[in-house]
Amino acid sequence: MHRSTSSARSVLAVGAAAALVLLAGCSNSSTSTGTKASATPTLAGDCAPFQAYAGHSGTTVTMFASILSPESDSLQQSWAKFSSCTGIKISYVGSNDFESQLPVRVSGGNAPDLAIIPQPGLLQQMVKTGKVVKPPAATVANEAKWSAVWKTYGSVDGTFYAAPMSANMKSLVWYSPKAFAAAGYTVPTTWADLMSLSDKIAKAGKNKPWCGGIGSGTATGWPATDWLEEVVLGKYGGDVYDKWVSHQIKFSDPQIIDAMNTVQGWMHNSAWVNGGIGNVQSIASTTFQDAGAPILTGKCSMLQQASFYEAQWPKGTKIGPDGDIWAFHLPAANPAITTPVEGGGEFVAAFSSRPEVQAVQNYLSTSDWATSRIKVAPGWVSANQGVDPSVYTDPVDQLSAKYLTDPSATFRFDASDLMPAAVGAGQEWKSFTAWFAQNQSVTKTASDIDAAWPQ
């Protein structure tokens, strides 16, 4: 009797402990409050520049993004000094499925403290959930270092929510300086020059002037959306572009149809494409990653692709004005438009207003942090005009930064990233793929996309 009571007691004790563990495991608190110092400490020496962020030692800020290793390693290295000086630990998680996981995490009550969002459309969707917290005043003030249009991309219904963090440039044409020099071609600076150069290369008969590929798994079609965006921006300017993005101007509008016809004459021209790969249709089945390779073998001369295409060139390819590969700015289709630059970027949104979260959010909006990130590794550009251009070591980064920080440039964010996902990440990709794969007409392509616009 005595023995069974004692065994029942020990089982009870183990059971109670297990129940506590279970309860703790099921509770949904992922935030860490840490111990806050009673008075803000004074940071000295190397740490002095971080004084504004002091006073939150021992706290952790969770961050979620789509940036994966090795880029995420560079990112973590860029704030290492900030973390060691302020004592704020940034717990970073990157995911390939960021765009689909973030809404699930936010609606599931498990939002990260900070998220690096690459599409204003997704930011808008997150703001609609009511979970996004407005940034502190200091972050809003830092925004002044970016050209004004960036603020609109971090805003929803006129309220500013997320400061831009990085920027990339799409309006580039990759080519081989060696091949150009050997053939006696010069880099075109106007659309007319670009078109006559294309014609000249085609007539020379040695290769095709252009190569291209729009394959990208379920995102197949996106590079073609960039081609149209470049032409709309370079032909009709920022105002028409903005109205087109908000569907005040439809795809079937004569201006957009005209831009689509320009793309048709450029990338659907069987005499001009698809060097080293095949016919016009082959653009649809070639991945964008593979598209540029024929430039290196001399099968085609040019590829319109973003600055991030730099990473696609094989190891050992010398990239630079005198190298194997280099890039030039895609000229405006209408000479009256000054330096059209289409690009993308990432925005830092907060889902918590804890002081340490605000400190990190604020730090990431400064030119100091941007400079620190640029120094870690190439392949990263900021459009923050407070960044000293001499810190860039990579020629493509230098070229991109030159255009992205140019106050006279007409910068616009990637239109398909701004349009509702059902259009920009759905019907537009599908219809543009059919435009190339089945030679679907421009008018049908445009009307199909208009029909998919959410009512």
Place this chain on the structure above:
Amino acid sequence: MWADASVKFVNTFGALAGFAGVLLVLFYFGGRAKGRMSRRLAIVILLGPGLLLLVVGLAVPVVRTIYLSLFNDDSSKYLGAGNYTWALQNDDIHQVLLNTLLWIVVAPLVTTGLGLGLALLVDRLRGQAVYKSLIFLPMAISFVGASIIWKFVYDYRDPAQPQIGLLSQICIWLGWSHPPNWILSHPLNNFLLMVVMIWVQTGFAMVVLSAAIKAIPEDVTEAAVLDGARGWRLFAHVTIPMIRSTVIVVLTTVMITTLKLFDIIRTMTGGNFGTQVLANEMYSQAFVEFNVGRGSSLAVLLFLAVLPLVAYNIMLLRKEREVR
């Protein structure tokens, strides 16, 4: 709002169920010592929390998916059957449903037929274990891996280029100087993609059917042979009836795998060029276009499509058990 509440509900329920489970274990031990609790009640109580969790884990997502399918993209507006009407009236979805139907009819029939043929053939050969292993080998490769291999086979390049897919290369050797871009050739591309599924699954069908054939009692075959049955007649009147239920189980298993088809399409075409199927379209709607309502309505349609197949399978297995 609803999402928050449901997550909190699942969390709280999970915690409470776990806690109740621990307490019940304690009662059970205590009760047994004192001989108060019947064995049957103890089993019910012990299994109860786990069963409840299972029901919650299965029922909550199913109910929530049906609920979400009645709303617009961000669940702010009730649409009723709107997403279903969209699915049934949209030309793209018609193509998706047609492709899915094509897949679930052709792929399982060819896989099972080929598996049966190979089982009959290989069983007559010497060193059948080696052949069987070779045929079964693709089963060890994931659909994604298999898709990448076949993508190289169908790869399209200018025939003047050295990097060219195997299939085009063979065509050129045979004198067809400009073979088509296989991946783009609709509707042929659907069948070319099916080859991947058939290549992976045939080994499975062959092994299962070969085992079923071997399990046919020898006296039955001998009696049939004595009665003069040979060749086709023996196959049609003895072998097939004896392995009928195995054939149906293989067929339905491959059919259900085909209905859930996602990896091959996603890897090879991303659903483009007229090759989209239901599971992949469901993913695109929910997680690429962020229209959870439409994605959920497709998920419900897929669920309804799988249901009769599963029910039929269960019925068959039950019948089999009754016979035994």
